[in-house]
Amino acid sequence: MIISLISQKGGVGKSALARLLAVEYIRAGWTVKIADLDTMQGTSTKWKARRDRAGITPEVPVEKFATVERAIREAERFDLLLLDGPAHAEQGGRSMAKASDLILIPSCYGLDDLEAQVEAAYELEEGGINRDRIWFVFSRVTGSPAEDEAAREYLERAKINVFEPVLPELPSIRQGHNGGKAASEISFPVIRERAIALALAIATQARSVKEAA
Ligand SMILES: Nc1ncnc2c1ncn2[C@@H]1O[C@H](COP(=O)(O)OP(=O)(O)OP(=O)(O)O)[C@@H](O)[C@H]1O
Ligand SMILES: [Mg+2]
DSSP states (O other), X not given: OEEEEOOSSSSSSHHHHHXXXXXXXXXXXXXXXXXXXXXXXXXXXXXXXXXXXXXXXXXXXXXXXXXXXXXXXXXXXXXXXXXXXXXXXXXXXXXXXXXXSEEEEEEOSSHHHHHXXXXXXXXXXXXXXXXXXXXXXXXXXXXXXXXXXXXXXXXXXXXXXXXXXXEEOOHHHHHHHHTTOOGGGSSOHHHHXXXXXXXXXXXXXXHHHHHHO
16 A cells, blocks of 8 residues: 655645554554655654664654655555655655555645645646545644634535544644654653544545555
8 A cells, every 4th residue: 555645835744644654554563664755854764763763663664765656666565655755746746646545635724735735636636636535634733623624614615535633733742753753652642542543544544545446
């Protein structure tokens, strides 16, 4: 299976979601690799180095790839390949999406994010990617239930899928990332469970898309 994290906007939480999913799928017994396609920043690669230094298990395989094509070849060797894309993924975005069972597009609640990300989703659809495979994830969100509702209404009008669980923007998650952890590994049970609920919702959708294919 291939799940990709794609975005028009930078810093929306692609790498954070990649590490959350990697950890949770590994815990469920899958073999997983994160393909770090952001060769400029190497966010996932650096996170893995911090994780290894801290001796956190399970070990998460991460490798940098200069091209999507090379990354995709790894899919044969792992149950799940996570494609952690760069920001502004116009060129690579379509080939990432074409190879993927599920495409995750993270967004905050604001229109600055939503409009750009919806545009990215439409570009994928125009490129022949089925709408059922494109899912938004509310990530790094701060704000009220009213904002959450407004953002969901916006996506509903745009005919875009979005998961019910969200990943809130929290200092504890940021600090967990600093220490080589995923959001589902931090010490606050309530936050951990929210992260796990999101990973589970994504995994359920990935399975259903794969089965329908
Ligand atoms: N839920 C969260 N709470 C707090 N901090 C977060 C959360 N998710 C991500 N971050 C932090 O926000 C920053 C950006 O997140 P991340 O690197 O995952 O985004 P990205 O979409 O991969 O960015 P880029 O476009 O640069 O690749 C990082 O410092 C990360 O640790
Ligand atoms: Mg990133």
